Amino acid sequence: SQRFSIVVVGDGAVGKSAMTLRFLRDQFHDEYDPTIEDSYCKHVEVDGQEYTLDITDTAGQEEYRGHWNDKFMRAGDGFICVYSIASMGSFQELVGFRNQIWRAKESEEVPIVIAANKSDLEQEREVESATGEEFAKLSNAFYIETSAKTGFNINEMMIELVREIVRS
Ligand code: GTP
Ligand code: MG
Numbered sequence: 001s002q003r004f005s006i007v008v009v010g011d012g013a014v015g016k017s018a019m020t021l022r023f024l025r026d027q028f029h030d031e032y033d034p035t036i037e038d039s040y041c042k043h044v045e046v047d048g049q050e051y052t053l054d055i056t057d058t059a060g061q062e063e064y065r066g067h068w069n070d071k072f073m074r075a076g077d078g079f080i081c082v083y084s085i086a087s088m089g090s091f092q093e094l095v096g097f098r099n100q101i102w103r104a105k106e107s108e109e110v111p112i113v114i115a116a117n118k119s120d121l122e123q124e125r126e127v128e129s130a131t132g133e134e135f136a137k138l139s140n141a142f143y144i145e146t147s148a149k150t151g152f153n154i155n156e157m158m159i160e161l162v163r164e165i166v167r168s
Contacts (some may be wrong), residue, residue, distance in 0.1 A: 001043070001050035003049070004165050006158075007072050009097045010082035011090040012060035015117040018148035020057045023129065023158055028149050035062045053158070064140040073104035079109035083085065083132075085116050086124040088152035098139050100160040109143070112141035115157055119145040 009014045017035050021027050024040055038057040043050060056072050059065050073079075079101050083090040094114070102108050114136040116127065131147065138145035142160045145151040 001052050003052040003054065004162065005054045006055070006077050006080065006161065007056045007058060007076035008070075008080045008082065009073075009101070010060055010080075010115075011084075011093040012062070012089070014060060014082045014087065014090045014124055015148045016017050016060060016080075016086040017057050017138050017152055019080075019115065019117060019146060019157075020055060022148045022151055022154045023146045024055075026151065028151075034064060036061050036064050037066075044158065044162065046159050046166075049166075051162055053162070068102055071162070072101070073101055073103050075135070076105075078113075078161045079163060080113050080115050081139075082088060082117050083127065084117045084118040084121075085127050085132075086118050088126040091127045091135075094135065097155045098141075109140055109168070111161060111168050113157055113161045113164070114139065114141045114143045116143070116145045119152060120147040120149050 031129055035057055036059055040055045042053050081094050081097055083094050116132045133143045144153050144157050146157055
């Protein structure tokens with residue numbers, strides 16, 4: 001089967017690891033343990049085709065972000081750019097991550113999904129859906145609201161990214 005490298009980026013504590021864990025094992029933990037860098041592998045079927053996904057869960061916390069992120073980005077076939085709907089700051093950080101991806105790939109036509117995570121925290125929302133959608137459009141990316149906590153749209157997010165990679 002075809003093998004794709006997927007890189008998950010975004011600010012600290014937005015839920016990158018929680019989304020990865022939900023996708024891989026359908027589990028969720030309430031505790032927060034900042035990531036240094038983790039890699040996983042999963043076989044999936046999308047539109048009747050088998051794919052092997054190598055998923056890199058990167059560090060969002062400034063102190064753990066490293067020059068190695070650039071290496072992952074160059075090797076990435078597709079990217080999940082995550083922010084939390086309950087944190088305007090995490091949304092504002094996303095433009096930097098997107099630019100880093102575009103620079104690493106030397107292109108502005110890169111398969112990217114913008115994941116607006118923590119959609120279960122509607123009463124704490126700081127970023128409107130329209131704001132996220134607009135940014136996705138400007139980034140030539142697919143926009144989706146997710147919740148690692150409830151599992152909402154986590155599989156869909158990965159399916160859309162695989163479709164984008166296949167189309168690219
Ligand atoms: P770094 O590894 O530091 O970059 O953070 P991260 O983006 O991997 O965040 P992580 O997945 O560790 O989640 C941070 C905190 O948010 C944890 O306490 C999670 O339980 C919580 N969390 C993650 N996703 C969700 C979600 O969809 N909804 C809610 N309510 N909480 C979430
Ligand atoms: Mg993490």
